[in-house]
Amino acid sequence: MTDTPARTNRSGLRFGTKLVLILAGLVAALQVAGWLTVQVAVRNSIDQQLSDNLELGARVWGRLHEGQQRQLLERVAVLADDFGFKEAIATQDAPTLRSLLESANTRIGASHGAILAPDGTVLAARLPSDGALPQAGIADRVAEARIAGFSSGVIALDGEAVSYALVPVFAPDLVGWLALGQSFGATEVEEIGEVTGLVPSVLIGESSEVWSTRFGAWSASAIDAAALATNAATMPLHRNDEALDPAVGLRLSAAETTAVYLVLEADRERAMTPYAQLQNQILGLSLGAALLAMFAAFLIGRRVSGPVGLLARAAERIRQGEYATPLAVRGDDEFAELAGAFNAMQKGIAEREERIVFQSGHDALTALPNRERALILLGERLADDQLPRGALALLDLRRFREVNDLLGHGHGDLALVEVARRLREVVRDGDLVARIGGDEFLLGLWGLDAATAEQRARALVKSLGAAMEINGTPLRLDADLGLVPFQRDESGGLPDARTLLRRAEIALGLAKHEGRTVSLYREGSDEQHLRQLAIVGELRGAIDGHQFELAYQPKVDIAGRQVRHVEALLRWTHPELGRIGPDEFIPLAERAGLVTLLTRWVLERACLDMAAWRSAGFEHGVAINLSAIDLADADLAQVILSAVRRHVVPASAIIVEVTESAVLADLDQAIATLEALRAEGIRVSVDDFGTGQSSLAQLKRLPADELKIDKSFVLQLAPGSDDERIVESIVRLGHALGLKIVAEGVETADGLGVLANLRCDVAQGYFFSRPLAVNALLPWLREHADGITKEARP
Numbered sequence: 001m002t003d004t005p006a007r008t009n010r011s012g013l014r015f016g017t018k019l020v021l022i023l024a025g026l027v028a029a030l031q032v033a034g035w036l037t038v039q040v041a042v043r044n045s046i047d048q049q050l051s052d053n054l055e056l057g058a059r060v061w062g063r064l065h066e067g068q069q070r071q072l073l074e075r076v077a078v079l080a081d082d083f084g085f086k087e088a089i090a091t092q093d094a095p096t097l098r099s100l101l102e103s104a105n106t107r108i109g110a111s112h113g114a115i116l117a118p119d120g121t122v123l124a125a126r127l128p129s130d131g132a133l134p135q136a137g138i139a140d141r142v143a144e145a146r147i148a149g150f151s152s153g154v155i156a157l158d159g160e161a162v163s164y165a166l167v168p169v170f171a172p173d174l175v176g177w178l179a180l181g182q183s184f185g186a187t188e189v190e191e192i193g194e195v196t197g198l199v200p201s202v203l204i205g206e207s208s209e210v211w212s213t214r215f216g217a218w219s220a221s222a223i224d225a226a227a228l229a230t231n232a233a234t235m236p237l238h239r240n241d242e243a244l245d246p247a248v249g250l251r252l253s254a255a256e257t258t259a260v261y262l263v264l265e266a267d268r269e270r271a272m273t274p275y276a277q278l279q280n281q282i283l284g285l286s287l288g289a290a291l292l293a294m295f296a297a298f299l300i301g302r303r304v305s306g307p308v309g310l311l312a313r314a315a316e317r318i319r320q321g322e323y324a325t326p327l328a329v330r331g332d333d334e335f336a337e338l339a340g341a342f343n344a345m346q347k348g349i350a351e352r353e354e355r356i357v358f359q360s361g362h363d364a365l366t367a368l369p370n371r372e373r374a375l376i377l378l379g380e381r382l383a384d385d386q387l388p389r390g391a392l393a394l395l396d397l398r399r400f401r402e403v404n405d406l407l408g409h410g411h412g413d414l415a416l417v418e419v420a421r422r423l424r425e426v427v428r429d430g431d432l433v434a435r436i437g438g439d440e441f442l443l444g445l446w447g448l449d450a451a452t453a454e455q456r457a458r459a460l461v462k463s464l465g466a467a468m469e470i471n472g473t474p475l476r477l478d479a480d481l482g483l484v485p486f487q488r489d490e491s492g493g494l495p496d497a498r499t500l501l502r503r504a505e506i507a508l509g510l511a512k513h514e515g516r517t518v519s520l521y522r523e524g525s526d527e528q529h530l531r532q533l534a535i536v537g538e539l540r541g542a543i544d545g546h547q548f549e550l551a552y553q554p555k556v557d558i559a560g561r562q563v564r565h566v567e568a569l570l571r572w573t574h575p576e577l578g579r580i581g582p583d584e585f586i587p588l589a590e591r592a593g594l595v596t597l598l599t600r601w602v603l604e605r606a607c608l609d610m611a612a613w614r615s616a617g618f619e620h621g622v623a624i625n626l627s628a629i630d631l632a633d634a635d636l637a638q639v640i641l642s643a644v645r646r647h648v649v650p651a652s653a654i655i656v657e658v659t660e661s662a663v664l665a666d667l668d669q670a671i672a673t674l675e676a677l678r679a680e681g682i683r684v685s686v687d688d689f690g691t692g693q694s695s696l697a698q699l700k701r702l703p704a705d706e707l708k709i710d711k712s713f714v715l716q717l718a719p720g721s722d723d724e725r726i727v728e729s730i731v732r733l734g735h736a737l738g739l740k741i742v743a744e745g746v747e748t749a750d751g752l753g754v755l756a757n758l759r760c761d762v763a764q765g766y767f768f769s770r771p772l773a774v775n776a777l778l779p780w781l782r783e784h785a786d787g788i789t790k791e792a793r794p
């Protein structure tokens with residue numbers, strides 16, 4: 001069994017594969033959806049967490065910063081309370097003041113320092129850049145301190161954030177102000193980062209240009225100035241158009257001074273770290289689940305497609321006509337049920353098919369095989385090497401139509417059933433009995449030789465011939481039978497079924513034709529039959545196709561050595577079959593009812609030719625051969641007369657040659673026709689005389705002018721031969737009846753000599769001339785115009 005397309009579906013994927021794909025796809029989709037959900041949840045949660053962190057960080061930083069400020073303030077206040085310090089300030093001596101600031105640097109690590117007069121004028125200043133302290137903004141700080149008793153905070157100095165504290169110095173009256181500051185730089189920021197887990201940086205300036213401890217110079221357009229101004233908890237930060245992690249900006253400097261912010265950025269990456277691990281785990285799990293699903297789908301697919309595949313293969317078996325193998329029914333699930341149903345269906349189909357096959361191959365009435373089935377059975381038997389010989393018999397009931405017509409079809413049917421019964425009775429088991437037509441039966445008699453088969457055939461016909469009673473009506477059915485014995489040829493081959501049947505039909509035709517009940521097929525009649533069929537088929541077309549010609553053979557007057565008539569003989573040259581002799585096609589034309597057409601053509605042609613040679617000065621008449629059917633044609637005389645008149649030739653120039661047997665077929669009709677012809681001056685010749693069984697009495701009645709002795713008596717005619725005596729008696733008899741005697745088939749001088757001796761009147765034959773084509777005839781006639789010089793041998 002070949003693999004068939006039935007096993008894959010239209011998309012080309014097996015069911016199992018599809019299932020695996022679908023399930024795997026589903027699981028993958030679910031996993032992706034889950035993963036996305038987790039991703040979103042994580043992001044949201046992280047965002048929340050970051051914002052919480054920022055808030056917390058801001059608060060922590062606030063505390064820290066407050067503490068640091070307080071510490072600085074306390075230290076500065078302690079320093080300002082120092083007695084020596086107060087005295088030094090009171091001196092208002094600049095180098096002393098500067099050394100005071102120097103020592104403050106060492107004592108409390110103040111990188112920036114300034115001593116102011118009570119009115120706020122700068123008396124001495126110390127900056128890391130060695131620059132001067134800008135006066136702007138100092139008045140405000142001092143004013144603030146006058147009210148609050150101190151001022152502290154963050155201020156931008158020289159592009160740097162500085163944390164400062166400013167306190168009054170009393171001795172005991174106000175003698176000045178001490179301001180000390182520390183760079184609010186990398187260390188402090190780092191510390192904030194460590195404490196809060198955020199990324200801190202200091203941002204100085206506002207409007208267009210800012211400076212960040214993290215990013216350096218920075219375009220302020222990136223900063224939401226409004227957000228900074230409102231000191232919002234979080235603010236969006238952009239750098240180079242890229243969104244930074246959420247951040248919060250806290251303004252450290254006082255409102256009127258250069259802005260100093262502490263920016264706390266959340267670190268998303270750090271926040272993500274624990275989740276990333278989780279995500280990897282989830283990814284791993286998802287992958288595992290997908291693989292597991294695929295495996296499960298594969299198993300299910302196999303479980304389903306296995307039985308389905310079995311079913312598909314079984315269905316394919318059924319399609320190819322094999323019903324014997326049932327499906328194995330296993331388990332008790334749906335598949336087992338399906339297999340059971342399938343087996344039942346298969347059995348049903350097998351039974352139905354058997355019935356249909358039987359019905360299509362058998363005759364419903366007799367239950368015998370019909371023609372098609374018979375040919376198949378016959379073919380099978382002939383293909384069997386064990387069969388050495390046998391015979392095929394074709395049997396046809398005689399006049400069965402009459403049985404039907406007289407007794408009705410019901411009786412006819414019963415008779416056929418009885419015939420079938422009798423046939424089956426006579427043949428042996430295993431022989432073929434078939435009804436291949438209404439009243440035609442075919443019998444295969446296997447293994448019998450020709451003689452035994454013939455005996456069996458005769459027994460069959462005899463058994464059928466025995467009286468039967470159909471519904472109380474006595475009936476006898478006779479039959480004709482064509483028999484074809486066959487046996488293996490030298491190469492061990494047997495003829496094929498159709499050839500045998502055709503031969504049986506030919507044999508049956510012979511049986512009917514010859515009235516012989518049983519007729520055996522004769523070797524070669526098959527091929528002959530086919531050729532005859534071809535010839536009959538081609539005849540009519542041949543007339544229109546100008547394939548016919550006439551040949552003329554001179555009839556020589558023996559005594560006078562003159563030619564008065566020529567016999568027209570039909571010639572047919574077929575484009576494929578070649579020359580076909582009249583002896584072959586005339587009888588076929590007669591049987592096919594086409595001979596009158598041929599006769600008319602010959603008549604027409606002969607009159608035409610005759611007119612031609614008459615105008616050339618040759619007054620020769622034409623002998624035309626007629627068939628029995630022509631003689632039955634009442635119009636024949638009229639047809640000939642009209643042809644003669646049309647071509648302006650005398651009717652007396654025409655001789656018709658009719659055979660004895662043609663005349664005898666319907667003597668009275670023939671006599672009437674011939675008399676009509678003679679009345680017009682047309683002469684009548686009895687052709688092939690001596691071969692028929694016409695009696696003298698009949699001959700006497702025949703309206704004839706000449707007797708043409710058949711060439712079988714003439715061909716070997718020699719002095720002293722039997723033929724001589726026969727010819728002699730015919731001549732005598734003919735002369736006695738007043739008939740002219742013609743001998744045809746004169747081939748030798750000896751023959752001519754005998755004929756001359758016996759006083760035969762006319763001779764025709766190869767000795768003088770073969771039949772000549774019309775253009776060869778005139779030269780011949782001209783050459784022999786003064787008489788035939790060929791001599792008879794006495």
Ligand code: C2E
Pocket residue numbers: 553568569570581582583586599602625626627657687688711744745746747764765766767771
């Ligand atoms: P048939 O009428 O007896 O014609 C004489 C046949 O003997 C011709 O054969 C002719 O060629 C042949 N024959 C003549 N002399 C000799 C000879 O010396 N020796 C031998 N062996 N044969 C000789 P063909 O032409 O083959 O014609 C055969 C038959 O066909 C004719 O016999 C005739 O019965 C029939 N036939 C020919 N033409 C026509 C026709 O136009 N109409 C009809 N109805 N029958 C025709």
Ligand code: CA
Pocket residue numbers: 567625657687
């Ligand atoms: Ca003839």
Ligand code: CA
Pocket residue numbers: 687688708710711744
């Ligand atoms: Ca003849």
